[in-house]
Amino acid sequence: MLDWLPPNVSTYGGEIDKFFYVIYYITAVVFFLVAGAMVLFLVKYRYKEGRRATYTHGNTTLEIVWTTATVAAMLILALVSKPLWGRIKQQTPMTQNMMTVQVTAKQFNWEIRYPGPDGEIDTPADSAAGTLDDYQVDNDMHVPVNTVVRVMLKSKDVIHSFFIPQARIKQDAVPGHTISAWFEITVPGKYEIPCAELCGFGHSGMLGQLYADTPEQFEAWKNEKWPPAPAMPADSSNVEAPQQ
Amino acid sequence: MSEATATKHHDAHAHQSFWSKYIFSLDHKTIGKQFLTLGLLMLFVGGGLALLIRWQLAYPEQPLPLIGASKQFAETGEPDSTSSWDKTWAEWLSKDEKDQNWLAKNVPTGVITPAFYNSVFTMHATIMIFFVVMPILVGCFGNFLIPLMIGTRDMAFPLLNMLSFWVAVIAGIVMIAGFFVPGGHAAAGWTAYTPLSSDPQWTGVDWGQNLWCMSLLILGISSLMGSINYITTIINMRAPGMTLFRMPLVIWSLFIVAILLLLALPVLTAALALLLFDRMAGTSFFTPTGGGEPLLWQHLFWFFGHPEVYILILPGMGIASEMLPVFSRKPIFGYKAMVWAMIAIAFLGWIVWGHHMFQSGMSPALGATFMVSTMLIAVPSAIKTFNWLGTLWGGNIRFTTPMLHTLAFVSMFVIGGLSGIYMASTPVDIFIHDTYFIVAHIHYVVFGGSVFAIFGAIVFWFPKMFGRMMNEKLNKIHFWLTFLAFNGTFFPMHILGVGGHMRRIYNPMQYEFLKDFQGMNEFISISAFALGFTQLLFLFNVIYSLVRGKKAEDNPWNANTLEWTAIYPIPHGNFATLPTVYRGPYEYSAPEVEEDWLPQTKKLATATTHGNGHH
Numbered sequence: 001m002l003d004w005l006p007p008n009v010s011t012y013g014g015e016i017d018k019f020f021y022v023i024y025y026i027t028a029v030v031f032f033l034v035a036g037a038m039v040l041f042l043v044k045y046r047y048k049e050g051r052r053a054t055y056t057h058g059n060t061t062l063e064i065v066w067t068t069a070t071v072a073a074m075l076i077l078a079l080v081s082k083p084l085w086g087r088i089k090q091q092t093p094m095t096q097n098m099m100t101v102q103v104t105a106k107q108f109n110w111e112i113r114y115p116g117p118d119g120e121i122d123t124p125a126d127s128a129a130g131t132l133d134d135y136q137v138d139n140d141m142h143v144p145v146n147t148v149v150r151v152m153l154k155s156k157d158v159i160h161s162f163f164i165p166q167a168r169i170k171q172d173a174v175p176g177h178t179i180s181a182w183f184e185i186t187v188p189g190k191y192e193i194p195c196a197e198l199c200g201f202g203h204s205g206m207l208g209q210l211y212a213d214t215p216e217q218f219e220a221w222k223n224e225k226w227p228p229a230p231a232m233p234a235d236s237s238n239v240e241a242p243q244q
Numbered sequence: 245m246s247e248a249t250a251t252k253h254h255d256a257h258a259h260q261s262f263w264s265k266y267i268f269s270l271d272h273k274t275i276g277k278q279f280l281t282l283g284l285l286m287l288f289v290g291g292g293l294a295l296l297i298r299w300q301l302a303y304p305e306q307p308l309p310l311i312g313a314s315k316q317f318a319e320t321g322e323p324d325s326t327s328s329w330d331k332t333w334a335e336w337l338s339k340d341e342k343d344q345n346w347l348a349k350n351v352p353t354g355v356i357t358p359a360f361y362n363s364v365f366t367m368h369a370t371i372m373i374f375f376v377v378m379p380i381l382v383g384c385f386g387n388f389l390i391p392l393m394i395g396t397r398d399m400a401f402p403l404l405n406m407l408s409f410w411v412a413v414i415a416g417i418v419m420i421a422g423f424f425v426p427g428g429h430a431a432a433g434w435t436a437y438t439p440l441s442s443d444p445q446w447t448g449v450d451w452g453q454n455l456w457c458m459s460l461l462i463l464g465i466s467s468l469m470g471s472i473n474y475i476t477t478i479i480n481m482r483a484p485g486m487t488l489f490r491m492p493l494v495i496w497s498l499f500i501v502a503i504l505l506l507l508a509l510p511v512l513t514a515a516l517a518l519l520l521f522d523r524m525a526g527t528s529f530f531t532p533t534g535g536g537e538p539l540l541w542q543h544l545f546w547f548f549g550h551p552e553v554y555i556l557i558l559p560g561m562g563i564a565s566e567m568l569p570v571f572s573r574k575p576i577f578g579y580k581a582m583v584w585a586m587i588a589i590a591f592l593g594w595i596v597w598g599h600h601m602f603q604s605g606m607s608p609a610l611g612a613t614f615m616v617s618t619m620l621i622a623v624p625s626a627i628k629t630f631n632w633l634g635t636l637w638g639g640n641i642r643f644t645t646p647m648l649h650t651l652a653f654v655s656m657f658v659i660g661g662l663s664g665i666y667m668a669s670t671p672v673d674i675f676i677h678d679t680y681f682i683v684a685h686i687h688y689v690v691f692g693g694s695v696f697a698i699f700g701a702i703v704f705w706f707p708k709m710f711g712r713m714m715n716e717k718l719n720k721i722h723f724w725l726t727f728l729a730f731n732g733t734f735f736p737m738h739i740l741g742v743g744g745h746m747r748r749i750y751n752p753m754q755y756e757f758l759k760d761f762q763g764m765n766e767f768i769s770i771s772a773f774a775l776g777f778t779q780l781l782f783l784f785n786v787i788y789s790l791v792r793g794k795k796a797e798d799n800p801w802n803a804n805t806l807e808w809t810a811i812y813p814i815p816h817g818n819f820a821t822l823p824t825v826y827r828g829p830y831e832y833s834a835p836e837v838e839e840d841w842l843p844q845t846k847k848l849a850t851a852t853t854h855g856n857g858h859h
Contacts, residue, residue: 004742006757016671023669027662034629034658041636042651045572046643052840053833054638058578062634063627070626074619077669082612085670089608107446158440159538161603161678165744165757168675174539174605175439176532192757196678196746198433200446201359204750 006165009187009212012088013168019081026073088169092182097147105153105160105173108202109138110193116227121152135226139208141193144218145185153179161197164210172197185212268410270402271816272387275409277709279383280702282409282416283376284783289420290371295776296364300356302769304751307354346424358750359448362431365748367423369434370456373556374463375416377694381559382467382505383412385701386474386498388709392807393492395483395823398816400476401469408469415463422455430456433748435549438530438541442522454523457516464509464516471509474502483806485825489583490844492805492829493576496583497562500590501555508551515544542604546597554593556690557657558586560697561628564650567700568632570803571647572639573840575830578631585624585631592621602670603677611670618668625661629654640833640840644801645719649700652727656692660685663738678748681741687734699726699782706786707800711812712793718785725778732771736764802841805829809845 002024008014045053087093102121104111115121116133123132143149153162155173163170164183171181185191193208213221260269269275299308350360387405391398399405422429429452432441436456444450478499482491491499519541521527528534530541569576576582598606598614632654641647663685667673676682699722706714745758752758752765799808806823823845831842 001739002742004739006744016675019669019672020666020675023666023672027665031658031662034633035655037633038636038651038655041633041639042641045636045639045641047640051640053572053574053640055574055833055835056577056638057575058581058631058634062630063578063581066630067623067627070623071620074622074665075616077665078616078619081615081669081671085608085612085615088671088674089611158446159437159604163678163744163746165675170603170674170677172604176536176538177605179605192755194746194749194755198362198437198440198748200440201357201362201431201448203362203748204358204752205754207755 008166008168009185009189009191010164010167010169011184011186012084013166015084016088016168019084023077026077089181092150092180093148093184095148097144098150099143099147100150100152101141101143102152102154103141103162103173104156105162105195105199106156107158107200108195108206110141110162110195110206110208111156112137112139112141112208114226133227137225139193140211141208142211142213142218142221143185144215145188145212148182148184151181151183153177153181158199159197160195160199160206163194163196164191165194166191167210170196185210188212188214188217268406270398270406272391272399272402272405273709273814273818275405276384276386276388278409279379279387279412280709282412283380283384284786286371286375286379286416287779288783290368290376291776291779293364293368293371295773296356297361297368298769298772300361300750301752302766304753305355308351308356350428359428359431361750362433362447362748363423363429363449363452366430366433366456367419370419370430370460372690373434373552374460375419377556377690377698378467379412380698381563381694381701382498382501382555383409383470385494385559385563385705386470386502388705389807390474390477390495390498391481392708392810392814392818393495393805394478394481394486395806395819395825396477396481397818397822399473400481401473404469405473408466408473411466411469412463415459415466418455418462419459422452422459425451425455428452435545436519436541437545438519438522438538439532442519442530442541444523454520457520457523461513461516461520464513467505467509471502471505474498475506478502483823483825486806486844487825489580490825490828492562493565493579493582493586494559494562497558497565497586500586501558504551504555504558504590504593508548508555511544512548512552515541515548518544539601539604539606542601542606543597546600547594549600550597551590551593553689554589557693558589560653560657560694561586563697563701563704564632564653565628566805567646567650567704568635568654569830569832570801571642571644571650572635573642573832574635574639575828575832576631577634577637578627579828579830581627582631585627588624589621592617592624596621599668599673602673615668615670619665622661622665622668625657629658629661644703645714645716645723646700646704646801648720648723648727649696649703652723653693653696653700656688656696656730660688660692663688675744676741678746679741680737680745680747683747684734684737684741687737691730691734696726699723702786704801705807706789706793707796708807708810708812708814710790710793711796712789713796713800714789714793715785718781718788722778722781722785725781726775729771729775729778733768733775736768740764740768802839804831804841804843806844809843 002021005017008017100115100121102113113121113134113136116135118133121134151162153171153173155175157175160173161170162173167183167185169181169183171179189212191210191212193210195203195206199206266274350357427448427450431447431449432453440446441453478495518529522529522531528536530536530538532538565576565582595617596614598610599618602611666676667682703714703719740761743761745752745761752761798811809823810818825844826847827844829844833840834842836848
């Protein structure tokens, strides 16, 4: 059944899939044991004229055994799940290869905003006019592979959910909050960014595209689209304000 | 109520008018049947909506059969001579007020619009949860069974009981009315996440969402009246000898459900009131621009919503625990473990709500906490499953239709329980949250669980309710078709979820990564149509058996519990003399007697009495 998983292309996606498989095998075994026992009992103890059912009210030892076993199994599953959850949701890895993108959801588009040459989102470049040097576009997201992409998620109207199936990332965007999420793509390609939370009549079809570029492709795209960097960052007061 | 006053009460109702006997009846049995009628009617409304959803997903943006116009008409407006529906359409559409035309607005040329689609799935869930499963499991069987099974004459507050039903009817009318107001019905999902639901500008839905809130507020009043009644009756009015631990497990489940309702509904009521204020009085409890917090709604809703899930499944568990001993002809395995497991579910149910919010932006540290509590709530469910298996072990099993439905309940509940573990594991939930995996899960629990229990219970108690047996052959056909079509419909949804297929999307073919799932969606829809139409067979059987069914004996299943000692037609007041209880409810194949059943009321010559939990 898990063959239907979209091929994973992110660093932690493989680990999520590993958990998926572990739970899949555990639940499959439990299901077949329970269903097997049930079918066995149904056949073996089917109605026979004149036979009398076993008169018993239960077995305390059995109750203790299966209660303890289930508690142990569930706690272990929770404990082993916890570290991966923490790594994905509670901290963003600190590496050299990192970039930040602000994604603002709105009915029914993803507004993708790059920091521009100054490396900061929503801060004016060091220009007299104080204009933003950010680059912003709807629905097209370019990221280099093997780079930690930190997504600052916002929403302008209702709750949306940022979902990249192949990267195994999903995070709601909530108005009034800026939520930090991250992913790192390992396989270059084009992937879809559907919205996963009902957001109105246009929810279906609210769709962005993620272009996971090789470093060269990404540089080329950046040079083409991003506003030019100020010529002399140290003394940029007379550089003309970059146009968005 | 003392026995003397109850008898007087009974006499006073010996000659009742049609109105006081059938409409504004104070008799818990009639009120139970009224809730059953309400629930079954709404089942077909909710089911019809489900079929609309499935049509759209299998054949995206194609005209519906029957009301869909031909292609020629859709393109040119000229009726196709072969399609009489075109002419009807042409007539409808030629009216001046065609903007007011309900069909033209929601299904122009037979195609469901995205906005209407959102209303359809919102109302499918709302109706199924609040107007089908709750009225039938809690309203009908709670009312019908509690006084009969604990051996009393009626509910503690019969007037409150009658009001509880009619208030639910008002809530139902308000809910249905929402379909016909300008702007359409609520379209923010049954969970009504804010701010989508709190400001009409985001959905275009105005009075639909308001009526949705008002209807559920009204229904909350109905449920409160019912739950107070159930709790009071069970605590105060049990027959002599009916100790708490001699109560049938279905009564335990309804007792616990009533307590959950009493505690959970005020939270929903508060949340709905805040939502209405946001919508109608300009407050901004849930709107960040006014200083509100959208996630507050989710916390309030799921703080109610998770106990609500157990409100839907606990009576099903109780019903299964009644049928398994009757048809295995042996005592329930681990009676006390069963009771404590339900109590544990009721407690743990309050501290797991955050698992609906793992990806919501709630602190991920809380996510880890909720994962542990959620994993733990699997334990009492597992205990119940093992004890049900233990009940089958060593039995003398009869495969009647109620038993088949019960076995389906147990096995489908196992699948629904196991699939819950995937969501409980927070890392896996990142991927499957808001996909069809969760749709599969909820339907395995609420349809595979609660609805199979409902079918089983209706067939099982039909003779006591209506004095006739249901047609067993039709019942068996209905069971097998339902079982197959149910699995054909909902099992593949797990696979859709594994593929990443989001829930609540109007057209999956808009996504490249879902292109391979068209065939599966079509298969699911065909199964769903089969599932839907099979229920007409059940409806037919209910009506046919009401009129033509074989006259039932007083205790057709040779069951032990008190309701089978009441003689049909059970008068208002139930028992000529109140029964005395000598033992627990599941003394089947007890060695003291020759027959394989030993009613709770039967006094044995020897002094030995059996409680439960004694070996």
